[in-house]
Amino acid sequence: MIKTFNDLERIIERLRTERLAEKSRITISSGTCGQARGSLEVIEEFQRQIRKQNLKDRVTIKITGCHGFCEVEPDVIIRFEPESKKSIFYQRLKPEDVEEIVSETVLKRKLINRLSYVDSETGKSIAYLEEIPFFKKQNRLLLGNNVFIDPTDINDYLALGGHTALQKVLSQMSPDEVIEAIKQAGLRGRGGGGFPTGRKWESCRKAEGDIKYIICNADEGDPGAFQDRSLLEGNPHSVIEGMIIGGYAVGASEGYIYVRNEYPLAVEHVGIAIKQAEEYGLLGENILGSGFSFTIKVSRGGGAFVCGESSALMASIEGRLGEPRFKHVHATEKGLWDRPTTLNNVKTWATVPLIINKGADWYARIGTEKSKGTMIFSLVGKINNTGLVEVPMGLPLRELIYGIGGGIPGEKRFKAVQTGGPSGGCIPEKLLDLPVDYERLTEAGSMMGSGGLIVMDEDTCMVNVAKYFLSFTMDESCGKCTPCREGIKHMLDILTNISEGKAEERDLEILEEIGNMVKETSLCALGGSAPNPVLSTLRYFRDEYETHIKDKKCPAAVCLELIQYSIDEVKCTGCGVCKKECSQGAISGEKKEPHKIDKKICIKCGICLEVCKFDAIVVE
Amino acid sequence: MVKLTIDNREVEVEEGATLLQAARSLGIEIPTLCYHEALSPYGACRVCLVEVATGKRSILTTSCTYPTWEGIVVSTDSERVIKARRFVIELLLARCPNVAQIRELAEKLGVKQSRFKTADEECILCGLCGRVCKEIIGSSAIGFIDRGIERVMETPFGIDSEVCIGCGACAFVCPTGVIKIEDIKGYRKLDIWHTRLELAKCKACGNYFAPMLELNHLKKKVELSEEVFHLCSGCRRKRLARELIKIETKPGE
Numbered sequence: 001m002i003k004t005f006n007d008l009e010r011i012i013e014r015l016r017t018e019r020l021a022e023k024s025r026i027t028i029s030s031g032t033c034g035q036a037r038g039s040l041e042v043i044e045e046f047q048r049q050i051r052k053q054n055l056k057d058r059v060t061i062k063i064t065g066c067h068g069f070c071e072v073e074p075d076v077i078i079r080f081e082p083e084s085k086k087s088i089f090y091q092r093l094k095p096e097d098v099e100e101i102v103s104e105t106v107l108k109r110k111l112i113n114r115l116s117y118v119d120s121e122t123g124k125s126i127a128y129l130e131e132i133p134f135f136k137k138q139n140r141l142l143l144g145n146n147v148f149i150d151p152t153d154i155n156d157y158l159a160l161g162g163h164t165a166l167q168k169v170l171s172q173m174s175p176d177e178v179i180e181a182i183k184q185a186g187l188r189g190r191g192g193g194g195f196p197t198g199r200k201w202e203s204c205r206k207a208e209g210d211i212k213y214i215i216c217n218a219d220e221g222d223p224g225a226f227q228d229r230s231l232l233e234g235n236p237h238s239v240i241e242g243m244i245i246g247g248y249a250v251g252a253s254e255g256y257i258y259v260r261n262e263y264p265l266a267v268e269h270v271g272i273a274i275k276q277a278e279e280y281g282l283l284g285e286n287i288l289g290s291g292f293s294f295t296i297k298v299s300r301g302g303g304a305f306v307c308g309e310s311s312a313l314m315a316s317i318e319g320r321l322g323e324p325r326f327k328h329v330h331a332t333e334k335g336l337w338d339r340p341t342t343l344n345n346v347k348t349w350a351t352v353p354l355i356i357n358k359g360a361d362w363y364a365r366i367g368t369e370k371s372k373g374t375m376i377f378s379l380v381g382k383i384n385n386t387g388l389v390e391v392p393m394g395l396p397l398r399e400l401i402y403g404i405g406g407g408i409p410g411e412k413r414f415k416a417v418q419t420g421g422p423s424g425g426c427i428p429e430k431l432l433d434l435p436v437d438y439e440r441l442t443e444a445g446s447m448m449g450s451g452g453l454i455v456m457d458e459d460t461c462m463v464n465v466a467k468y469f470l471s472f473t474m475d476e477s478c479g480k481c482t483p484c485r486e487g488i489k490h491m492l493d494i495l496t497n498i499s500e501g502k503a504e505e506r507d508l509e510i511l512e513e514i515g516n517m518v519k520e521t522s523l524c525a526l527g528g529s530a531p532n533p534v535l536s537t538l539r540y541f542r543d544e545y546e547t548h549i550k551d552k553k554c555p556a557a558v559c560l561e562l563i564q565y566s567i568d569e570v571k572c573t574g575c576g577v578c579k580k581e582c583s584q585g586a587i588s589g590e591k592k593e594p595h596k597i598d599k600k601i602c603i604k605c606g607i608c609l610e611v612c613k614f615d616a617i618v619v620e
Numbered sequence: 621m622v623k624l625t626i627d628n629r630e631v632e633v634e635e636g637a638t639l640l641q642a643a644r645s646l647g648i649e650i651p652t653l654c655y656h657e658a659l660s661p662y663g664a665c666r667v668c669l670v671e672v673a674t675g676k677r678s679i680l681t682t683s684c685t686y687p688t689w690e691g692i693v694v695s696t697d698s699e700r701v702i703k704a705r706r707f708v709i710e711l712l713l714a715r716c717p718n719v720a721q722i723r724e725l726a727e728k729l730g731v732k733q734s735r736f737k738t739a740d741e742e743c744i745l746c747g748l749c750g751r752v753c754k755e756i757i758g759s760s761a762i763g764f765i766d767r768g769i770e771r772v773m774e775t776p777f778g779i780d781s782e783v784c785i786g787c788g789a790c791a792f793v794c795p796t797g798v799i800k801i802e803d804i805k806g807y808r809k810l811d812i813w814h815t816r817l818e819l820a821k822c823k824a825c826g827n828y829f830a831p832m833l834e835l836n837h838l839k840k841k842v843e844l845s846e847e848v849f850h851l852c853s854g855c856r857r858k859r860l861a862r863e864l865i866k867i868e869t870k871p872g873e
Contacts, residue, residue: 304767321764326663326685479745479764479771480664486711489769490736510735517707520680521666
């Protein structure tokens with residue numbers, strides 16, 4: 001139990017010294033993503049080798065959350081000195097690589113070239129993490145500590161100066177000063193809406209009521225977005241510290257972390273972090289002897305997308321049906337159980353300690369005029385370097401996709417990038433130099449959302465993309481209000497008709513009209529933004545819709561009803577592989593003679609395209 | 621009192637009223653489907669949309685939920701409002717093309733037929749039945765299950781309800797008449813809620829008249845003499861009439 005500010009300082013100092021005395025350190029990324037790619041087996045093998053080679057006293061194994069570079073997981077970072085500026089980075093590891101790593105790299109300090117990252121642009125292998133463009137070009141304020149922290153050990157967080165912001169707040173700052181700092185920093189809500197955090201806190205502080213609440217929204221539900229999960233799994237303490245500071249600022253003594261139950265590792269790590277913070281007296285009664293008390297409970301969500309909407313989220317915590325309600329009175333006045341409530345996203349809370357420690361001015365210097373700080377994007381889809389990237393607001397999309405993301409795999413051409421998940425929109429190539437911040441994205445018909453960036457190449461059909469997102473929102477609409485429930489369904493009906501060549505030209509106008517009206521008349525932001533993927537693709541790729549309707553053709557050859565498979569007689573060598581693989585028996589032909597596809601039998605599954613070595617299958 | 625402007629009229633209304641209540645008290649007609657004065661507002665059907673301007677900003681919002689705030693400027697019949705209401709009723713007309721109430725409202729709003737793919741539902745998911753069951757009766761026998769277009773009002777697990785008292789309040793508030801109640805052979809049947817309840821016999825005439833559970837529920841809520849609960853409404857009236865007559869013809873007066 002840490003009872004005073006001085007005690008905390010002493011403990012942090014001791015932990016720092018301890019860690020400085022460490023010898024070699026092997027850090028293995030093992031978030032959900034790493035585990036899915038086999039990190040647990042790699043960890044086990046490392047532990048076995050360390051035992052076998054009797055290195056326990058010379059080598060520390062650190063199991064951490066996600067390092068952000070999903071494409072190359074499981075990865076390992078090796079440092080020989082704690083303060084070393086260079087760390088060896090090995091990637092795409094298998095258990096069988098481990099023995100060599102230990103005997104060659106750890107013991108003899110020799111690099112293993114084949115395990116190093118190879119830059120997709122230059123083709124050169126890069127041995128050190130600090131030199132890999134994916135990491136080098138980022139500004140990892142929030143994610144950076146993920147590589148140093150074993151999330152199940154609060155001491156790792158303290159050793160990095162964790163909870164010093166809390167100490168500063170409780171010992172030197174009044175609640176109003178804290179709010180002023182957050183306002184000065186220009187921090188805006190990272191859940192997507194971008195509401196100024198300081199103003200939200202201020203209105204909650206001013207609201208009347210003896211009981212107030214803090215909520216952390218960790219109900220991340222956008223397809224392709226996983227930054228909140230990564231933070232909660234990898235550095236839950238930073239979120240907790242932010243929440244305690246928030247509680248002090250607005251005058252709340254109770255907090256909730258609403259996290260979806262599909263994130264079992266996040267739930268587990270948050271639970272452990274809360275328990276450890278309680279044991280240390282950083283949560284609970286009279287924190288650090290300051291007289292301020294704060295507790296945090298975890299509330300697990302059942303996985304309904306709509307529960308990420310604040311009023312639905314609060315209903316869900318209260319044990320009611322997770323559906324939104326009208327918000328004429330803000331949650332800062334009447335939120336959870338009708339008490340003043342401050343709800344912020346995981347990333348927002350994690351940013352708070354940084355602002356307190358490094359100062360509002362420091363933070364306000366990062367980013368653009370209206371969007372300050374960094375934003376974590378999940379770079380997924382047709383991109384070489386899939387992963388989480390944290391960059392200052394205002395970085396152009398091109399730099400994100402090509403500079404950090406390493407561009408599009410293969411010889412394919414970039415077509416569009418979807419930002420903001422199902423609430424966002426598709427941004428075309430001509431806007432690649434758009435600096436990414438709240439305002440620019442909204443002007444482009446998209447939104448920041450939770451920071452998902454789904455990259456699409458020329459093989460992507462924009463009608464199909466719109467259909468995908470709309471099927472998602474149709475499934476996830478709670479169904480309370482008429483426009484969202486019924487309107488999205490009708491939009492999807494029309495899109496389906498378009499993709500099947502059954503639509504008429506006037507359907508595009510109806511589609512657009514329904515889209516605009518659903519946005520205008522829906523109860524909550526889910527319906528208010530669900531048409532965006534359709535409206536933005538109509539805005540930038542209208543010709544593609546028109547081709548589907550007028551020519552009954554899908555230019556990207558995706559919409560099944562509009563494409564046909566055939567065999568190029570010149571290219572076909574008659575090897576017979578496609579004939580053998582076709583599950584429908586639709587391919588015929590003599591050996592060494594060009595084959596044919598019977599279009600009446602063909603189900604367009606694409607297996608022939610996959611197995612043909614001579615590029616003879618034509619899809620059009 | 622609060623001062624605001626509704627349809628270019630400066631008005632003063634009681635504090636705490638909603639825009640819908642204020643407008644109706646002024647004789648301004650606003651259509652509603654999910655609203656009932658005895659129940660908490662829900663804001664789901666969206667046909668009561670109005671335009672509210674506060675300063676430079678103007679939003680579309682549901683009048684059944686929006687508070688009357690000092691100085692706001694409300695329009696209940698602007699072009700934007702009419703367009704929005706028409707859109708919403710067109711959606712409901714596509715959902716329930718054979719429900720008379722929806723057809724009437726659609727016609728009133730100038731929508732003859734829906735351009736969208738039609739279904740044949742009878743329920744518009746206004747939620748009034750669920751709210752009356754919870755807020756007034758206190759039973760919560762039904763609630764919404766599933767999401768989005770799959771959403772339905774149901775009993776838990778879609779089986780006979782353990783807490784339904786068969787009072788029929790749900791059918792009373794239902795705007796489309798989809799909830800039907802049938803009394804046959806000593807039982808009250810609410811097929812839509814998979815529920816069948818035993819009816820009590822009137823002690824005077826011997827006819828079945830109300831579900832036992834409803835009577836027990838009423839006994840707890842209403843302070844009336846025990847015997848009143850065993851009489852059907854007709855016999856109750858007769859008995860009351862007799863007593864009145866007796867009082868009036870008391871000897872000596």
